Amino acid sequence: MSALDIPVRIDAELLRELGDFTGILWSNIALEPIICEAIRAYMQPPPADQAQAQQPAASDAGYQWKQVFLPEGTRLRARFGRAPYFATVQNAEIKCGEQSLSPSDFANLQGSGNRNAWKAIWLRFPGSGQWVLADTCRAQQNTAITQLFKQAPQAS
Template identity: 65%
Template sequence: MATLQFPMRLPADLLVELGELTGIHWNSWELEPVICDAIRRYMQPPAPAAQEQTSPTSGAGYQWKQLYLPEGTRLRAAFGRKPYFAVVTGTEIKCGERFVTPSAFANLQGGGNRNAWKAVWLRFPGNEQWVLADVARSRQQAAIARLFAGAEG
């Protein structure tokens, strides 16, 4: 694959925001594949998966430490710029025909020791936005802290 070398101008606040979302410092070359992946996804979004008929009040889902993934949550990771996906089905995470943990899913490709919180992106049912698992966990922890802060007194 040919690579063209020319400068691109991006707003500083956008790069800072992207760095906060991914955990990669905004002036690092490590952001390049993230930016390329975002552009590719924008140009060719993945086809929507067939949604299984589930009741939103069924309570089914996967408890990943502090983070609850309701049934229908999609997981995405990538290796070598090639994405792979899984979905929460019942109380398990299913990737193809296999049931996996978030860590096993993050490390399905490449055989490395990747941190699932930093490598897995989540798309919750009814939401079109993908969010990094570590960001979702931080938001959940902040929500819980606010809940208990209001109970003190």
Template identity: 60%
Template sequence: MSRYSLHFPIRVPDDVLVELGEFTGKFWSDSLGQEPFVIEAIRNYIKPAPPAPQQPVEATEAGYQWKQVFLPEGTRLRASFGRQPYFATVVGAEIKYDGHAVSPSCFANLHGSGNRNAWKAVWLRLPGSNEWLLADVCRSARKAAIARLHGDGAQADSQRSRAPERLPQGLDQPPPAARQFVPRQTEIRSPSVSAAPKGNGAQPKSSSGRSARRRKRRAAKQSPGNP
């Protein structure tokens, strides 16, 4: 509490005083009656109250299936025409605008020439989120997630197909190497050059005939009756 009392007039527009009087029930000319509300408003502006914690959104299976993108119940849709936004909400399994069920394309073309692409014209705010996302961005993210899912599955199948089939326990080791039978190779010798081939009509060597005659002559000379 300040020990000084400062009194400075502050000008407030007439329309604000009238609105404050209607809100508080104090007539605008009753400055003393409106003073506590003015002080409270100033203090709340200087030090605003902390925001209330968001309640967790319960998971629900209800919603609208828009091609690859699923819009859970409670999803807000926003489009605009002439810089004036208009909104729709997913209720159950339908998109409701002004109490009527509409398709995304119908909602995007409620105003204008009717040839707008809903993916490019509609913004989405999912339940529990404060962020608006273009519908086309949500579709691209969903397509990428589906491609990754199918890509991982195909890669796993490819790896399983390349993996060798595992044998039962005890048969997964190859048997010891068996001794290989190597037939003995018989050495084939070429015939000797000095050996004469034997065959029909073979003639005895001439050297053998001369030796026989010499032996006969020596035997005849050594005979006792021969002078």
């Protein structure tokens, strides 16, 4: 594939929004492949009936990571050095490109291979613009589970 060296102007606010969406700073050249992917997706959207037929029910689709459920569409982000890399929950898998990975595999995709996934992965849930550390989600879920059992009536 050849590349043309033609400057294209993009509104600064749109670049900031894209940076917030992807977790990549808008001034980083790494946005180029994301912009190209978005243009291709816009030009070739899947047929509506085909896209819906392939998707399980929204409430059922996702990846269970110990006590934290990652609904389909959840984005995962980790960094090695200054370079972020991403994955997405698709159906019941964490996909980074064509690879299906466990959270640990994803966290250690770059680097030495001894990173704690709970401390290395940030999550952005569908419909949210906020990135949250996986360990924070786990702690919140543990608190919710504890509260649930405290409120449950004791069986005799």
